[in-house]
């Protein structure tokens with residue numbers, strides 16, 4: 001399967017998880033590509049400077065950090081502008097500093113879910129990694145495991 005991992009990452013955490021997912025999916029025989037969302041500015045003023053195209057992919061994994069207890073504004077803006085996702089398998093994961101899902105992660109997953117639904121796809125599965133948690137490595141393993149069934 002041709003899989004795109006579409007990542008927004010400011011400080012590299014989300015990207016590092018995406019690279020682990022890429023490696024696992026590549027080892028499972030898939031064609032995998034990481035593409036970066038790039039942005040300038042903050043909050044409602046954010047401007048997307050690089051918006052990966054989802055059309056080539058059979059499966060798409062969206063990945064983003066949490067910012068201000070919410071989906072990063074850049075990811076939100078990017079998702080509002082993507083083309084149709086109908087017929088694609090769509091997944092997502094987010095990373096956040098704080099240790100509880102309710103400190104941004106749950107809300108962000110809902111936001112990604114709603115954005116993808118508007119584009120014709122339901123998220124098949126999702127994951128959250130808590131960067132400050134002692135369980136971080138285990139959480140990353142769980143995220144990598146989410147995509148084994150692709």
Ligand SMILES: Cc1cc2nc3c(=O)[nH]c(=O)nc-3n(C[C@H](O)[C@H](O)[C@H](O)COP(=O)(O)O)c2cc1C
Pocket residue numbers: 008009010011012013014015064065066067068069070095096097098099103104131
């Ligand atoms: C502006 C800003 C706001 C943030 N807000 C939150 C937050 O509300 N909850 C949280 O758990 N982490 C928050 N974080 C931490 C990031 O979500 C976390 O460090 C994430 O792993 C960064 O991913 P990245 O390295 O891919 O950018 C925030 C970080 C930044 C820069």
